[in-house]
């Protein structure tokens with residue numbers, strides 16, 4: 008079996024690998040992309056896009072088959088766009104599973120069968136992501152969701168609105184993630200409870216067994232501060248307890264690439280692994296696991312290794328540059344959005360100032376009858392700059408992006424207070440939040 012050599016080999020067609028492939032090819036280098044499932048990765052095929060397409064606003068009676076078909080059509084069209092771009096650029100695409108057999112050498116087991124393909128390259132980029140979730144063709148009668156993080160909350164509300172009884176089992180004392188503000192997590196708890204979702208906090212699964220009569224899953228938990236036992240009769244179970252990196256089948260030892268104990272690939276701030284010429288992009292290097300982070304990994308690699316001849320900035324870009332401004336939006340209704348480093352990572356010794364207010368103070372919220380939620384900003388009193396901002400509101404993601412731009416531009420909270428924003432829009436809240444509750448607090452280092 009002969010080995011085909013390329014300038015660049017990209018493993019996984021994730022949010023970074025696909026644009027990187029076409030970029031490197033545009034510079035006249037040879038590129039091969041290996042993908043074992045679908046072009047465009049989980050974001051398009053199973054994640055961000057596909058989970059936002061479950062309603063078209065027009066239906067009153069829900070036809071799950073129709074809704075699922077609409078989702079499939081849009082996903083196919085998005086994926087088709089990426090496939091076309093790769094084809095037009097002239098990137099070699101190999102459909103199969105890659106595993107390392109040497110430092111910058113892989114074998115690919117082709118999906119269609121036949122002889123294993125042997126590939127090598129000057130540079131290898133690993134963009135294989137983490138594991139996917141499942142797709143349902145019917146509304147469950149009782150969905151038990153294990154995990155109260157982003158996926159748990161988005162799916163719980165989705166299926167509750169489609170008519171399912173939903174119970175969330177969350178191991179920790181609150182919803183959302185460790186990096187999120189507890190006060191906003193509590194606010195989200197109230198909203199989802201109001202929507203009819205049962206939420207069991209401090210809850211651990213004891214066992215899941217088939218019910219003797221129905222053969223459906225019977226979930227046994229220990230719940231709450233007193234850890235009382237509870238049994239739930241489920242029709243379906245969604246496990247949303249985090250995701251596992253797809254490194255177990257990559258045979259990384261053959262290349263000598265180091266991982267953490269959780270299987271994530273260890274990287275430098277410029278995304279290099281411990282092996283020269285091998286880089287890692289996207290979720291497989293560990294959190295934060297977002298499409299926009301993976302895409303920025305592409306920009307880092309592009310600007311450092313493959314700068315366009317006309318590129319103005321020549322300095323090395325790193326993951327540390329973006330760290331103070333990483334945003335996320337959880338697509339519940341209302342949304343939960345946040346930007347800035349996790350509060351726990353802020354200095355323990357320092358007193359910060361927080362300003363908060365309910366979403367019901369926003370004129371636009373009252374006019375549209377969308378008043379659920381709250382906003383909170385954390386200020387460094389030495390610089391008056393915003394270090395962290397979180398919001399729960401129907402347009403929280405958009406509000407947060409405006410604050411993110413202010414943070415990136417180094418503006419102070421007074422610039423936001425005195426900014427002239429069009430009335431009556433959601434962004435007016437950035438004038439008003441500073442008139443809300445003011446607290447001086449030690450927010451750093453307290454959460455685990």
Ligand SMILES: Cc1cc2nc3c(=O)[nH]c(=O)nc-3n(C[C@H](O)[C@H](O)[C@H](O)COP(=O)(O)OP(=O)(O)OC[C@H]3O[C@@H](n4cnc5c(N)ncnc54)[C@H](O)[C@@H]3O)c2cc1C
Nearest residue numbers: 019021022043048049050054055105136289290296297298
């Ligand atoms: C339900 C859900 C909803 C989400 N919603 C959002 C959202 O709204 N916003 C957001 O920012 N993020 C969201 N995410 C997270 C987002 O999908 C990921 O952060 C993003 O897809 C990460 O991309 P990636 O570049 O790491 O690669 P991925 O998109 O994970 O793609 C990796 C690719 O590698 C392939 N692969 C794996 N192993 C091999 C191998 N051995 N050989 C060849 N190919 C291989 C896989 O088939 C896959 O196509 C969501 C995730 C999920 C699960």
Ligand SMILES: NC(=O)c1ccc[n+]([C@@H]2O[C@H](COP(=O)([O-])OP(=O)(O)OC[C@H]3O[C@@H](n4cnc5c(N)ncnc54)[C@H](O)[C@@H]3O)[C@@H](O)[C@H]2O)c1
Nearest residue numbers: 154155156157158159176177178247248249296336337338
């Ligand atoms: N809108 C978005 O940006 C979006 C949407 C969906 C997914 N994602 C990404 O997908 C990835 C996975 O999301 P996720 O929600 O699965 O992970 P997560 O880490 O956000 O949440 C997992 C939750 O499950 C809980 N948990 C863990 N083990 C448990 C157990 N045994 N019993 C009960 N609870 C348990 C944790 O306490 C945590 O709150 C993340 O990287 C996330 O950023 C992003």
